[in-house]
Amino acid sequence: MEFRDGQYDIDLTVELSESPEAEGIMFVLLGSNGMVAPGSTVPDAPAALAAVERFGEEIFFPEPRPDRICTQQYGGPQVAVVSGWFHGRPVSSHFSRTDGCEIARWKTMAPLLGGMGGAWGGAEGNS
Numbered sequence: 001m002e003f004r005d006g007q008y009d010i011d012l013t014v015e016l017s018e019s020p021e022a023e024g025i026m027f028v029l030l031g032s033n034g035m036v037a038p039g040s041t042v043p044d045a046p047a048a049l050a051a052v053e054r055f056g057e058e059i060f061f062p063e064p065r066p067d068r069i070c071t072q073q074y075g076g077p078q079v080a081v082v083s084g085w086f087h088g089r090p091v092s093s094h095f096s097r098t099d100g101c102e103i104a105r106w107k108t109m110a111p112l113l114g115g116m117g118g119a120w121g122g123a124e125g126n127s
Helices: 045-060 100-108
Strands: 010-017 025-032 076-086 089-097
Touching: 010 045, 025 045, 045 076, 045 089, 045 100, 089 100
Parallel strands: none
Antiparallel strands: 010 025, 010 076, 076 089
């Protein structure tokens, strides 16, 4: 993974897999001052940047919530790992769809991770 030495406000690498055992595909999201930077490879970079700017703080750096209850439902085998930088803070987040809380996190970041029908590599554009 290549980090660009603080050159961007948002510098994220996303590795998506259709299942934990499957080979992943990688995308990059780069942005500064609310604008997508050249070199971004996420399929809908403007929507991905908007989602990251709006929800990144709560998704990448969640506050512990011991009272949180997650429904026991399964949303699919897709997994995503997001790493890099969010406004100067290191990001290392794992996403899955193994219960209601994880499905909600995925939906929140769907422009970055791909739609609920599958990751970008399997069902581009689904939401």
